[in-house]
Amino acid sequence: MNGPDGLMLVTVKFLASYAEQVGEDEVDLMLPPSSTVADLLDQLRQRFPRWGKMVDQPLVARNLEYVRPEQVLEDGDEVAFFPPVSGG
Amino acid sequence: MSVRVEIGKARLDPGRVLSSLACPADGAVNLFLGVVRDHHQSRRVLRLEYHAYGAMAKQKMQQIADEVTERFGATSVVLLHRLGTLEIGDVSVLVAVATAHRAESFTACRHAIERIKSEVPIWKKEHFEDGVAWVEGCRPGAPDPSPI
Numbered sequence: 728m729n730g731p732d733g734l735m736l737v738t739v740k741f742l743a744s745y746a747e748q749v750g751e752d753e754v755d756l757m758l759p760p761s762s763t764v765a766d767l768l769d770q771l772r773q774r775f776p777r778w779g780k781m782v783d784q785p786l787v788a789r790n791l792e793y794v795r796p797e798q799v800l801e802d803g804d805e806v807a808f809f810p811p812v813s814g815g
Numbered sequence: 816m817s818v819r820v821e822i823g824k825a826r827l828d829p830g831r832v833l834s835s836l837a838c839p840a841d842g843a844v845n846l847f848l849g850v851v852r853d854h855h856q857s858r859r860v861l862r863l864e865y866h867a868y869g870a871m872a873k874q875k876m877q878q879i880a881d882e883v884t885e886r887f888g889a890t891s892v893v894l895l896h897r898l899g900t901l902e903i904g905d906v907s908v909l910v911a912v913a914t915a916h917r918a919e920s921f922t923a924c925r926h927a928i929e930r931i932k933s934e935v936p937i938w939k940k941e942h943f944e945d946g947v948a949w950v951e952g953c954r955p956g957a958p959d960p961s962p963i
Contacts, residue, residue, distance in 0.1 A: 740868070742866070742868045742936065742938070743866055743938040743940075743949060744938070744949040786936075786954065786955070788868070788871055788936070791870055791871040791874050792871075792874075793934075793955055807868055807871065807936075809868060809936055809938075810938070810949070810951065810952070811951060811952040811953050811954050812932075812933070812934065812935060812936050812937060812938060812952045812953070812955075813932075813937070813938050813939050813949075813950040813951065813952030813953075814865065814867070814872075814896060814907075814908065814931060814932060814935050814936075814937025814938065814939065814952070815849045815896075815907065815908050815928065815931055815932040815937075
């Protein structure tokens with residue numbers, strides 16, 4: 728359910744090197760309805776310009792599944808940004 | 816049929832996993848261990864630090880285990896990944912698969928480790944004598960750039 732002003736609340740997580748570059752590992756953001764992952768990324772680049780300049784094409788997961796930039800977000804989503812994985 | 820998926824700081828014990836694995840219907844058990852190596856290209860590595868996006872990593876590993884069970888007819892699948900600081904020689908990742916015949920056990924094991932390395936949100940940070948660096952990995956669906 729969206730807030731009274733129509734905005735939706737999205738929890739953003741930064742993982743691994745991104746958390747170090749941003750200086751935080753989690754932030755809550757209010758976004759206009761029908762915002763996409765790409766819209767969210769634009770907003771994050773403005774808010775964290777140092778990270779925004781360093782990061783090229785981050786991997787993005789919405790509610791624990793990989794998504795593409797055109798994915799539309801919903802109120803209450805958890806959206807994670809992270810670099811290419813290197814486990815194993 | 817059994818599936819076990821874990822991500823955590825506890826030391827991995829391959830012997831214990833193997834002894835718990837096979838059932839009478841299995842003719843083959845395949846085990847892969849990823850081990851912390853003492854060098855990256857020509858630089859000496861002192862230790863590795865593993866970090867994960869825990870909830871998603873667990874979910875992805877579970878999906879991979881389910882897929883291996885379904886696609887290759889595995890009767891048992893164990894996928895374990897360690898987090899935290901690991902020393903040289905420590906086991907960082909363990910894949911064990913039991914199947915009726917050997918061919919599927921090799922294929923299933925290889926498939927599982929390649930999927931883990933390309934999709935599961937875990938990262939390693941290398942500690943060198945003169946600093947630290949995050950390892951830049953691969954994107955889902957992209958071929959693994961590191962030599963096998």
